Amino acid sequence: MTTKSTNNQVMGYLPDERPPFFELILFALQQIVVMFPATVLVALITGFHVSTTIFASGLATLGFILITGKKLPLYYGSSFSYIAAIASIMSADAFASYTLNDKISIAQFGIVMSGFVSIIAGLIIKKSGKKFIEKVLPATVTGSIAIIIGLSLAANAMGNAAAIPAGVAEADQAMASGYAWIIALVTLLSTIIYSVYLKGKLSQLPILFGLLTGYLTALVIGKTTGIPFVNFNTVETNSIFSMPIFTFPKPSWEALIAIMPIAIATIPESTAHVYQLHTYVNDLAKKKGSKKVYEIEDKLGLNLIGDGMGDIISGLIGGPAGTNYGENISTMAISKNFSVPVLMAAAVITMIISCFTPLINVIYSIPTSVIGGLSIYLYGVIGAQGVTIMMDKKVDMFSSKNLAVIAVILIVGLGGNYAFEGGMIPMFGIELPALATAAVVGIVLNLILSIGNKEEVSVNEETKVIDEDIQVDLV
Numbered sequence: 368m369t370t371k372s373t374n375n376q377v378m379g380y381l382p383d384e385r386p387p388f389f390e391l392i393l394f395a396l397q398q399i400v401v402m403f404p405a406t407v408l409v410a411l412i413t414g415f416h417v418s419t420t421i422f423a424s425g426l427a428t429l430g431f432i433l434i435t436g437k438k439l440p441l442y443y444g445s446s447f448s449y450i451a452a453i454a455s456i457m458s459a460d461a462f463a464s465y466t467l468n469d470k471i472s473i474a475q476f477g478i479v480m481s482g483f484v485s486i487i488a489g490l491i492i493k494k495s496g497k498k499f500i501e502k503v504l505p506a507t508v509t510g511s512i513a514i515i516i517g518l519s520l521a522a523n524a525m526g527n528a529a530a531i532p533a534g535v536a537e538a539d540q541a542m543a544s545g546y547a548w549i550i551a552l553v554t555l556l557s558t559i560i561y562s563v564y565l566k567g568k569l570s571q572l573p574i575l576f577g578l579l580t581g582y583l584t585a586l587v588i589g590k591t592t593g594i595p596f597v598n599f600n601t602v603e604t605n606s607i608f609s610m611p612i613f614t615f616p617k618p619s620w621e622a623l624i625a626i627m628p629i630a631i632a633t634i635p636e637s638t639a640h641v642y643q644l645h646t647y648v649n650d651l652a653k654k655k656g657s658k659k660v661y662e663i664e665d666k667l668g669l670n671l672i673g674d675g676m677g678d679i680i681s682g683l684i685g686g687p688a689g690t691n692y693g694e695n696i697s698t699m700a701i702s703k704n705f706s707v708p709v710l711m712a713a714a715v716i717t718m719i720i721s722c723f724t725p726l727i728n729v730i731y732s733i734p735t736s737v738i739g740g741l742s743i744y745l746y747g748v749i750g751a752q753g754v755t756i757m758m759d760k761k762v763d764m765f766s767s768k769n770l771a772v773i774a775v776i777l778i779v780g781l782g783g784n785y786a787f788e789g790g791m792i793p794m795f796g797i798e799l800p801a802l803a804t805a806a807v808v809g810i811v812l813n814l815i816l817s818i819g820n821k822e823e824v825s826v827n828e829e830t831k832v833i834d835e836d837i838q839v840d841l842v
Contacts, residue, residue, distance in 0.1 A: 377654040378570055379703030382440045382661065386706055390568065394704050395712035397575040399720070401694040401745060402444045402713075403730055404527075404738045409445035409687050413453045415471055416685060418721045419611040420445060423686025425717035427677035431691070432711055435673040438666055440648075440705045441640065441691035442713065443677040448633050448803055449688040450789075452477070452626045461621065468614045471685055475616035477626025478682035484630035485637075485675030493668030500667055502817065504638045506760035507772045508809045510753045513639040515780030515805060516693055517750025519790070524746050527551075528739030532595050543594050547736040550588060550596065554581030554740025562701050571702040574741065581737035596734040611721050614685040626688065630678070633690055635806040637674055640691050641667050643752045646759045647700045697748035768816045772809055780805030 380386055386394060402424065410420035427443040456462070456474045465473070492500055528551035531543040558577025565573060585596040645664040652659060670691070678688050699705050720726040763769055783801025784790040791798035 377651070377703075378567060379651045379655065380571075380706040380709070381652055381655070381657065381659075382438065382648060382705050382707050384706055385708040386704075390571075391706070391709055391712055392716075393572055393575060394702070394706065394709040395716055397572060397698060397702065398442060398695055398710060398713040399717055399730075400578055400733075401574060401698045401741065402442055402692050402717075404742070405447070405692070405694065406444040406689075409447060409450060413450060413474075413687055414457050414467065415453075415474075415687050416612045418609070418727065419613065419685045420687060421727075422611045422718050422721035423681040423684055424689065425714040425721070426684070427681045427686065427689060428714035428717075429711060430680045431673040431677045432707060432714070434676050435666070435669050437707045439641070439663065439670055439673065439691075440644065440699065440707050440710055441670070441673075442695040442710050443674070443681075443689050444692045444695075445687040446633060446690040448636070448690070448800060449478070449481075449626060449629050452629050453687060455625050456619075456622050459621065468612070469617070472614045472617040473619040473622050474626065475614065475622075475682045475685060476619050477622030477624075478686075478688040479616050479679050480623055480627045481630040481688055482675040482678030482682060484627060485634070485671045485678060487675075488631070488634055489668040489671030489673075489675060491668075492671060500638070503810060503814065504635055504667075505813060506642070506757050506762050507769045508635055508776065508806070508813055509639040509642050510756035510760070510762065511773045511776035511809060512635045512780070512802075512806055513643065513693070513753030513756060514750045515753075515777060515784070515802060516636060516639070517746045517748070517753065518781055519784040519802060520742070520746040520749070522785070524739055524742035526739070527735050527742055528555075530735035530739065532598065532734075535594060539594070542592075546588050546592060546594060546596070547734075547739075550581055550585045550734060550736040551740035551743075553584045554578065554737045555743050557581065558741060558744055571704050573701055574698050574745075577741060577744075578733065578737060581740055582733060585734045585737060596736065597732050599728050599732050607724055608722060609724055612685065616682060629688070629800070629803065630675070631803075631807070633674075633803070634671065635810065636802070637670055637690060638667055639753065639756065640693060640696055641670050642756045642759075643693075643696050643700075644705070646755055647696075647752075648705050651703055651705065693749040693752075694745050696752070697745045700748060700752065701744075768813075768820070771816065772813045775812055776805045776809035779808055 385391065406420060406424050407417055410417045424444050431441065431443050453474050456477065457470050462470050462473060529544055529547055531540060531547050535543045554577055557580040558573055561576045562573035589596045642664055648661045648663055652661060674690060681687065681689055720730060780801055783792040783804060787793065790801040792801055792804055
């Protein structure tokens with residue numbers, strides 16, 4: 368009887384559990400692998416210093432975890448929602464004569480101030496309580512936002528999967544593209560196989576193993592064909608150790624107006640992440656036989672305060688605005704590893720990587736097609752988590768109100784992202800980010816359709832309480 372129980376033991380780590388040192392390092396590396404591409408890409412698009420952005424990501428993550436009392440296992444990385452706003456400052460005619468560092472300093476001011484918007488929102492939510500959150504940000508909104516976050520990145524994942532190294536002769540590009548797809552598919556399929564079939568401790572490292580499998584495949588193909596899928600000399604410097612370039616904010620009305628309001632639109636995204644965590648963490652706790660309930664969804668206000676502090680920390684030293692990463696949540700859900708100490712270790716290692724050129728080159732050497740293979744899985748999981756949120760909250764899919772809110776968010780978010788360049792919707796003489804617009808429209812539409820609907824809401828809440836009481840009695 369004892370043997371059977373041991374064999375069926377559920378592997379995984381809850382937020383307040385700490386893996387042994389060697390496992391902790393491996394899990395931390397896995398978290399770094401999945402956050403790295405998006406974080407670096409934001410720096411490359413906006414013109415921010417890459418090493419500074421990486422360092423800021425780690426430092427802001429540490430700040431977030433400490434400010435939230437080590438209660439929320441979330442990793443802070445550069446946010447795509449701010450790209451257009453930051454780019455508008457970096458390319459503005461008014462600052463055309465400025466140096467790169469001066470432009471970054473001006474953008475930093477807007478980033479720091481956006482952090483205060485998140486903090487104020489967090490304080491309001493903490494004071495207003497859970498009912499206010501459920502009214503303004505119900506599962507129909509947060510679940511739909513999670514879906515469009517994942518699916519709006521689908522083109523990025525597929526594009527990466529087919530990416531070939533720079534410098535390949537035009538005559539060889541078709542062949543190189545074919546090999547890129549082989550690398551991406553090997554990465555994708557091996558990651559899926561590892562996540563489904565590995566047992567015990569190894570079942571918690573499918574992303575890392577999938578990456579290594581794809582990397583090895585790229586090395587073999589590169590050696591055989593001469594196509595440089597793996598390049599160890601991305602950052603050329605004579606120095607092994609090099610501190611990031613730190614810049615400091617310069618007050619600017621232009622940056623304030625362009626960047627600060629974006630923080631409002633990222634709140635539903637953050638809310639979706641918290642709901643995702645709540646569902647998956649408590650599911651793991653139940654499977655492990657723990658009687659402890661992790662009230663993560665009640666900490667939305669705390670999460671926004673931590674998110675805001677992350678923006679301030681990042682903005683003060685020269686990093687872009689950011690948010691907690693869905694990619695890392697997907698990795699935690701797949702590997703069943705929600706340990707806060709693992710994320711703290713990942714943050715510290717990330718800061719070390721940013722200072723050592725050889726380590727940066729190792730990370731950069733990961734072929735884009737390998738990242739694409741991983742992304743197909745990870746971004747899909749983000750979208751699937753949106754469905755999970757709505758299932759967990761028992762959203763009535765036969766309600767006309769719910770269908771209207773979900774439908775509008777999905778089409779505005781996805782349609783806006785794919786129909787217009789850069790995912791910016793041209794409207795009334797201005798350009799609006801598709802994801803942020805979908806979130807705001809969804810929130811407003813839900814509030815309008817909720818007018819005069821108090822009786823129905825209370826009945827649903829009463830039914831939910833009865834269901835929970837029945838479940839408690841059965842247990």
